[in-house]
Amino acid sequence: MGAKRHKPEEIVTKLRQVEVLVGQGMARMDATREVHITEQTYYRWRKQYGWMGTDQRRELKLLQKENERLRKAGPDLMLDKLILAEAAKGKLLSPARRRACIDHVRSQLNVLERRACRVLRQHRSTQRKLPRGRADEERLVAEMIELARQYGRYGYRRIAALLRDAGWQVNDKRVERLWRREGLKVPSRQPKKGRLWLNDGYCVRLRPAYRNRVWSYDFVHCRTDNGKAFRTLNLLDEYSRECLGIRVKRMLSSTDVIDALSDLFILRGVPAYIRFDNGPKFVAEAVRDWIAAVGAKTAYIEPGSPWENGYCESFNARFLYELLDGEIFYNLREAQILIEQWRRHYNTKRPHSALGYRPPKPETLVTMDQRPILH
The missing domain is CATH 3.30.420.10 (Ribonuclease H-like superfamily/Ribonuclease H)
Known part of the structure; x- marks a missing residue:
């Protein structure tokens, strides 16, 4: 059976004990035997740890705990990195995309659902609950596609307004979600324009305050x-x-x-x-x-x-x-x-x-x- 491997805080404690015994008049060789170490070990320890005080021991202990935690977390971090690398490129902005991505990761890496959900920020209840559309969603999508075919230059906001005129109780967000799901065109946002200023800094524009003005x-x-x-x-x-x-x-x-x-x-x-x-x-x-x-x-x-x-x-x-x-x-x-x-x-x-x-x-x-x- 090999010799016991001392921890740094134990070594510092034994060094302090030897110093106390020597201070009381005991010979250094006898003091080292009292703490069950050889004189050579004492000098080697004193060269390496003799400068440490109470605060340094505390910091060393914290560093050792952190190193131990990182050592144990190494494989976990590597697995998380593999999960992120296997996931789809770009941001997973919707629960449906995260759900499909997690299924793909589990099929490729054979990881637990809990871990994949934690890495990709998907709640497990959202992952397990299958989305159920409303009963009228198929008719709404069909009418939305028909309007998009008829007015190919309109975006989802104008299509939503036409749907409301036709009697549908829908808001722009629901129409936008279905619009993107069906792969329809989403017009880019128009940049804002500044006011009209003359050279002297005066803003002039004839405003139409009423009809026929x-x-x-x-x-x-x-x-x-x-x-x-x-x-x-x-x-x-x-x-x-x-x-x-x-x-x-x-x-x-x-x-x-x-x-x-x-x-x-x-x-x-x-x-x-x-x-x-x-x-x-x-x-x-x-x-x-x-x-x-x-x-x-x-x-x-x-x-x-x-x-x-x-x-x-x-x-x-x-x-x-x-x-x-x-x-x-x-x-x-x-x-x-x-x-x-x-x-x-x-x-x-x-x-x-x-x-x-x-x-x-x-x-x-x-x-x-x-x-x-x-x-």
Whole structure:
């Protein structure tokens, strides 16, 4: 049987005991025999541990305990590392993904469910409880997919608004969950835009405080299938976001602008302001004189500042994204019909985010003045 291996705190205790005995007049050799060690062992211990006091012994003991804990935890840490390496790449943001990942890890590494759940931060009750969808979930998903197919440019928020209009009691979160589960498109968040500031630091923007206060118009270019270009004149009420009309022609002159505005003035009255670009084609002398003659005011846009006409520019972006970029027009008449259908849908059914996901002119409020007048 081998010699006993002393712990550091035991060695320090024996050294202190020898010092006490020597201090009482006992010879060092006799003192070492009293504590059951040889003189050579005493000198070796004193060289290694003689400098230690009470505090150092306490710290040494804590370090030994920590080393023992780390030694025992070594295999556990290695196993945890293997579990994390075997797990799916990226963040496991949903319980369903964690559930599938834990099943995969257990099949590959043969580890306990308790350990895999602890490493991947999944509660065991969540792991064992199978999700049960609502009874109406299949019908909801089918209708959601149908709306997504019909309006391929809409995100889940507008689809959720259309579902609520159809009678479903759903919120945006549930629609988003099903939307992502079915792999449908999730539009990226639009970056925020700053205010309009002039050089002197003064912020100027004519705000549409009520309906028919500020109208704006702008032109959009497109082509038919044979390569010939056509233009659209888009007129918008900035307060209600309603598209007042879209005139579609191969060429649009100041006379066409006056004709379109005249029809709208007769049906809706004269607005307080009309906002439009300051280019030579947009502010022809005849258009400016005619607007002044009927009692309206013009709100010009600074050169190179399209963001000053933000409402109409936003409408043009939706017009391009939702219709023009996804349609092939074989002739001008087809373009006129499809554009007018989209305008009616935009006014009566399409949820508008700035209006609390309500349409600018709901179908129940459509009157005779909504007849197509700009073709």
